[in-house]
Amino acid sequence: MSTNFLTHSAYINQPNHYPNKACRSTDIDGESISVEGAYAVQDVSCNECGTQWKDTFKLTGFVVTELPSET
Numbered sequence: 001m002s003t004n005f006l007t008h009s010a011y012i013n014q015p016n017h018y019p020n021k022a023c024r025s026t027d028i029d030g031e032s033i034s035v036e037g038a039y040a041v042q043d044v045s046c047n048e049c050g051t052q053w054k055d056t057f058k059l060t061g062f063v064v065t066e067l068p069s070e071t
């Protein structure tokens with residue numbers, strides 16, 4: 001079963017966002033993202049073949065968008 005799926009690096013680098021080598025459908029739905037510490041997870045599913053998986057995201061930094069107010 002697992003031989004049908006892309007490696008992690010191949011999955012990250014391919015633009016069409018499908019993990020299943022046998023399907024390659026781009027009819028993919030993503031649920032809302034939940035953040036857990038420095039990581040986030042998104043449930044994803046393919047409407048074509050029924051594969052379900054989780055995309056995992058890692059925190060890479062931050063951007064200040066408002067400075068603290070002066071007292």
Ligand SMILES: [Zn+2]
Nearest residue numbers: 023046048049
């Ligand atoms: Zn599929």
